[in-house]
Amino acid sequence: MTTQPLETPIATPRPPRQKSRFSFGRAGLWLFVGVACFLSLVPFYLMFVWSSLPSAQIFTVPPHLWFGDALVGNFQKMMTATDNFALRQFWNSLYIAALSTVTTLFFCSLAGFAFAMYDFKGKQYLFGFILITMLIPPLVMDIPSFLVMNNFLHWIGTPRALWVPGMANAFGIFLMRQYIVSALPKSLIEAARLDGASEFGIFMKVVVPLIRPILATLGIVTFVGSWNNFKGALIMRLSEDSTMTLPLSLRKITGGATNVNADWGATLMMVVLTVIPLLIIFLFASRQVISGLTSGAVKD
Amino acid sequence: MQERVPLPTSRPRRRWSYDRFQQRAAPYMFVSPFFILFLIFGLFPLGFSLFLAFHLWNPLDGLGNWQYVGWDNFKLALGAPDQFWVSLKITVWIGLLSGVPQHLIALPLAFVINQSLRKWQSGISTILFLPYITNAVAITIVFGMLYSENLGLLNYALSVVGLGPVRWLAQPDLVPVSVAVVVFWRYVGWNVILYLSGLQAISEDVYEAATVDGASKVQKFFYITLPLLKPMMFYAFTLTIVGNMQLFEEPFIMVGQAGGSGGAALTSAMHIFNVAFRDLDMGYGSAMAWLLFLAIFVLSMINNYLFSRGGGRQ
Numbered sequence: 185m186t187t188q189p190l191e192t193p194i195a196t197p198r199p200p201r202q203k204s205r206f207s208f209g210r211a212g213l214w215l216f217v218g219v220a221c222f223l224s225l226v227p228f229y230l231m232f233v234w235s236s237l238p239s240a241q242i243f244t245v246p247p248h249l250w251f252g253d254a255l256v257g258n259f260q261k262m263m264t265a266t267d268n269f270a271l272r273q274f275w276n277s278l279y280i281a282a283l284s285t286v287t288t289l290f291f292c293s294l295a296g297f298a299f300a301m302y303d304f305k306g307k308q309y310l311f312g313f314i315l316i317t318m319l320i321p322p323l324v325m326d327i328p329s330f331l332v333m334n335n336f337l338h339w340i341g342t343p344r345a346l347w348v349p350g351m352a353n354a355f356g357i358f359l360m361r362q363y364i365v366s367a368l369p370k371s372l373i374e375a376a377r378l379d380g381a382s383e384f385g386i387f388m389k390v391v392v393p394l395i396r397p398i399l400a401t402l403g404i405v406t407f408v409g410s411w412n413n414f415k416g417a418l419i420m421r422l423s424e425d426s427t428m429t430l431p432l433s434l435r436k437i438t439g440g441a442t443n444v445n446a447d448w449g450a451t452l453m454m455v456v457l458t459v460i461p462l463l464i465i466f467l468f469a470s471r472q473v474i475s476g477l478t479s480g481a482v483k484d
Numbered sequence: 485m486q487e488r489v490p491l492p493t494s495r496p497r498r499r500w501s502y503d504r505f506q507q508r509a510a511p512y513m514f515v516s517p518f519f520i521l522f523l524i525f526g527l528f529p530l531g532f533s534l535f536l537a538f539h540l541w542n543p544l545d546g547l548g549n550w551q552y553v554g555w556d557n558f559k560l561a562l563g564a565p566d567q568f569w570v571s572l573k574i575t576v577w578i579g580l581l582s583g584v585p586q587h588l589i590a591l592p593l594a595f596v597i598n599q600s601l602r603k604w605q606s607g608i609s610t611i612l613f614l615p616y617i618t619n620a621v622a623i624t625i626v627f628g629m630l631y632s633e634n635l636g637l638l639n640y641a642l643s644v645v646g647l648g649p650v651r652w653l654a655q656p657d658l659v660p661v662s663v664a665v666v667v668f669w670r671y672v673g674w675n676v677i678l679y680l681s682g683l684q685a686i687s688e689d690v691y692e693a694a695t696v697d698g699a700s701k702v703q704k705f706f707y708i709t710l711p712l713l714k715p716m717m718f719y720a721f722t723l724t725i726v727g728n729m730q731l732f733e734e735p736f737i738m739v740g741q742a743g744g745s746g747g748a749a750l751t752s753a754m755h756i757f758n759v760a761f762r763d764l765d766m767g768y769g770s771a772m773a774w775l776l777f778l779a780i781f782v783l784s785m786i787n788n789y790l791f792s793r794g795g796g797r798q
Contacts, residue, residue, distance in 0.1 A: 216592075216593065221611045224612050225614070228618075231622070231626050243635035245643075247635075291517045294514045295514055295518055310515060325525075326757070327533055327536070327773060328536070330760075331529070331532060332532070349524075357518060414733050415732055415733060419761065431622070438625055454622075458619045459623075462619065463614075470609075474610075474613055474677055477674075
């Protein structure tokens with residue numbers, strides 16, 4: 185069983201000793217990594233398979249583990265289960281995520297630019313303050329944020345309760361500042377100023393085109409964060425069928441994962457609808473997502 | 485310092501002074517959105533919640549109709565039989581169940597990928613990272629289906645090898661495990677990525693020098709990799725602690741708002757949510773939120789202490 189493949193001892197002048205000596209170990213490595221990758225992917229595979237099976241075949245013994253032909257049927261069931269609001273809810277999620285992304289990109293890069301390229305009084309203190317606000321656990325903000333929206337601004341149930349507060353956030357400003365400091369020379373700004381551009385004009389015409397990579401990173405991270413935001417939408421009571429985001433709607437049509445009466449075909453179709461945009465974004469831009477999300481870990 | 489650039493003399497004076505003004509004011513204008521937003525949606529709410537922690541208030545009664553109760557909210561939360569203590573225990577337990585294996589798996593996984601599978605690194609990281617960006621509600625529903633008592637895949641797999649159905653979501657001592665598995669699954673890849681970026685910052689020269697000195701692979705791992713990875717481990721541990729202590733979505737979707745049978749998976753974040761948004765007791769909820777903040781702070785400090793104490797290499 186454990187015979188090694190024949191080696192070619194005189195093929196190379198310096199045989200790669202490690203490789204032949206550790207081939208057994210390498211199999212173990214691959215097994216370890218392979219199992220990890222397999223387990224990461226299984227739930228995705230299952231959700232796609234299930235979304236294509238008629239509800240009656242999703243829970244059976246023995247289980248169905250290959251695709252069925254009920255995709256269209258499940259889509260119709262999903263529309264019925266949500267009183268035809270499913271696509272509207274998809275749009276709601278998209279709308280909030282898009283607004284959140286555009287505004288975050290604008291305000292964070294603007295502030296990051298200021299911290300990176302200007303010297304002004306109190307700069308260190310202001311930047312330090314921004315960094316400190318990152319230490320506040322979001323949970324402490326849940327209750328008072330709701331009250332501000334409910335009793336002061338009367339924004340409960342509206343999308344802006346979700347995208348306005350985070351428009352200029354500490355993480356984004358930090359990310360932008362770090363990138364601009366390392367990527368743009370100050371002389372560039374001065375040259376533009378000599379040409380008579382206003383400060384805001386410099387930002388829009390000179391800086392923004394040059395920081396596209398980091399804009400993509402922050403944009404994707406913001407979009408994904410907003411798209412996945414369940415607790416925020418729950419607290420801000422986007423609870424009407426027409427104002428719900430996808431995660432809220434998902435919870436409503438399942439009534440929790442333990443509800444045996446849920447229509448699983450419809451539910452799984454909505455699960456797929458929720459996950460697919462994320463998968464698409466990630467497949468095209470996994471590098472940006474990963475670098476953006478781990479950038480907090482990279483030391484200055 | 486901004487250097488004043490002499491402009492062509494033909495420009496009118498008013499334009500000149502505006503120009504100077506906008507140059508001076510620009511950075512303040514540019515950073516002001518953050519501070520305005522933070523004032524409204526950060527600082528004021530924080531202060532308000534601290535104020536509420538000492539009051540009894542139902543938001544339906546309107547602003548001003550609160551009643552000062554001193555430390556009563558905190559006393560109630562810290563009283564021995566209160567649900568807050570129970571929820572804190574549950575939170576820490578689920579946090580340990582998911583957090584400890586996360587790092588025990590992620591660290592060697594990152595090490596192995598970095599050492600031997602560099603060529604496939606970006607592909608592997610992409611796969612392992614997928615769970616992290618996936619919607620928590622959607623994925624928890626999928627896991628809930630796997631756990632289904634009579635017809636779920638897990639129990640089917642167990643029945644194939646002759647084991648009886650396990651009540652993953654009903655047996656109080658198993659529910660935290662079932663929830664922890666989802667949390668574990670979602671965050672292993674995230675930690676692998678963190679550790680990978682930490683490992684890549686370690687210079688090859690150090691390993692080469694150790695090889696020259698005759699160090700074995702295991703020795704290199706324990707005497708080079710681990711000590712040099714300490715800052716990243718500290719960061720990753722901190723994120724796990726802070727995140728797990730606020731665990732909400734997975735148990736909320738998995739076993740429902742009340743935390744399942746006997747509240748077996750009622751985390752502190754869920755308990756606070758219920759008190760504040762279901763029972764509309766904003767003062768008590770705020771007090772518990774601050775206590776949880778304190779717990780997170782203390783645990784982070786312990787983590788910090790352990791890392792700064794153990795070994796002086798970094």
